[in-house]
Amino acid sequence: MGFGTLLFGYFAMFAFSVSPYYFFADIIGAFVAVYALSKLAEYSRYFGLAMFGALGFLIVSGVNAVSLLFGLYPMGEGVLWTVVEVLKLAAGCAMHVWLFLGIRVVAERAGQEKLRRNGLRDLVATSLYYAAALLVLILSPVLSDRTGQAVSAGILLYWVVCLFLNLLLIYGCFSSIVPADADLSVKPRSKIGFLNKMSDKFDELDDKKNEYRRESMKLAMEEADRLHAKRAERDKKKKKKHGK
Numbered sequence: 001m002g003f004g005t006l007l008f009g010y011f012a013m014f015a016f017s018v019s020p021y022y023f024f025a026d027i028i029g030a031f032v033a034v035y036a037l038s039k040l041a042e043y044s045r046y047f048g049l050a051m052f053g054a055l056g057f058l059i060v061s062g063v064n065a066v067s068l069l070f071g072l073y074p075m076g077e078g079v080l081w082t083v084v085e086v087l088k089l090a091a092g093c094a095m096h097v098w099l100f101l102g103i104r105v106v107a108e109r110a111g112q113e114k115l116r117r118n119g120l121r122d123l124v125a126t127s128l129y130y131a132a133a134l135l136v137l138i139l140s141p142v143l144s145d146r147t148g149q150a151v152s153a154g155i156l157l158y159w160v161v162c163l164f165l166n167l168l169l170i171y172g173c174f175s176s177i178v179p180a181d182a183d184l185s186v187k188p189r190s191k192i193g194f195l196n197k198m199s200d201k202f203d204e205l206d207d208k209k210n211e212y213r214r215e216s217m218k219l220a221m222e223e224a225d226r227l228h229a230k231r232a233e234r235d236k237k238k239k240k241k242h243g244k
Contacts (some may be wrong), residue, residue, distance in 0.1 A: 003174035009033035012172055013057070014092075014163055024065055030058035037099070046102030053095030085137055096166075097123060103173055110177045118169050119237035126162050195227040201203065202222040 001063040012029025041048035063084060073080040095096055100123035107115035132155050175192050 002036045003170055003177065006033060006036035006040065007037050007170045011167060026061045027058060027065060030054050030061055034058060036143050040102065044102040046067065046098045046105060046107045050098035050102060055099060056091035057088060057095060058092055060084060082137065086134065089130055091135050094128065096126045106177055112176050115172050115176060122166050122169050127164065129159050129162050151205055187223050
């Protein structure tokens with residue numbers, strides 16, 4: 001359905017944001033998330049809107065990466081950097097809002113009431129984070145260094161909690177909603193060509209992985225049957241021996 005791929009993409013997009021080191025994980029994660037959300041868009045239009053949020057996040061992250069490599073603007077200061085960060089926050093917020101609304105829709109269809117409630121919880125909690133982060137970013141020029149650092153540390157800690165809850169929610173969708181929707185009919189393909197090519201490639205990899213799992217399971221079951229038959233034969237011989 002796409003939640004497994006989204007889990008990886010989401011983790012790469014945001015988990016490393018708490019790290020002091022930058023190695024383009026947000027770009028890779030956003031690229032994967034765009035693909036995953038394009039697949040999920042077949043089940044709810046909210047996921048399609050979330051895909052555009054992730055695409056905006058990807059573009060802004062790419063601008064930041066180019067600036068980091070070629071020094072287009074100083075990182076952490078200046079009007080241009082602030083504008084880029086505001087756009088990144090806006091794109092991230094939009095992606096989360098539409099994502100959680102989409103999760104609520106598919107969770108309700110699948111009869112997963114707990115996931116539906118958790119979707120609302122994460123929607124509120126994550127929106128509060130983005131509102132606080134945007135407010136601090138705008139007020140940073142008038143805040144003292146000590147106050148700014150303290151507030152930023154508190155927001156970062158809160159974000160870690162939100163991130164953990166969001167990952168749990170996506171994993172819950174992956175483990176609970178996918179089986180419930182396994183019998184859904186094939187949906188129309190995307191109108192975006194490169195997304196179809198990506199989808200075909202990932203589907204091919206999934207087919208190979210599933211085929212390997214089926215073969216492994218088949219071999220394991222055959223081995224278990226063989227051992228069971230061998231054990232039964234041994235027990236039968238023991239009973240005959242004791243009977244004599």
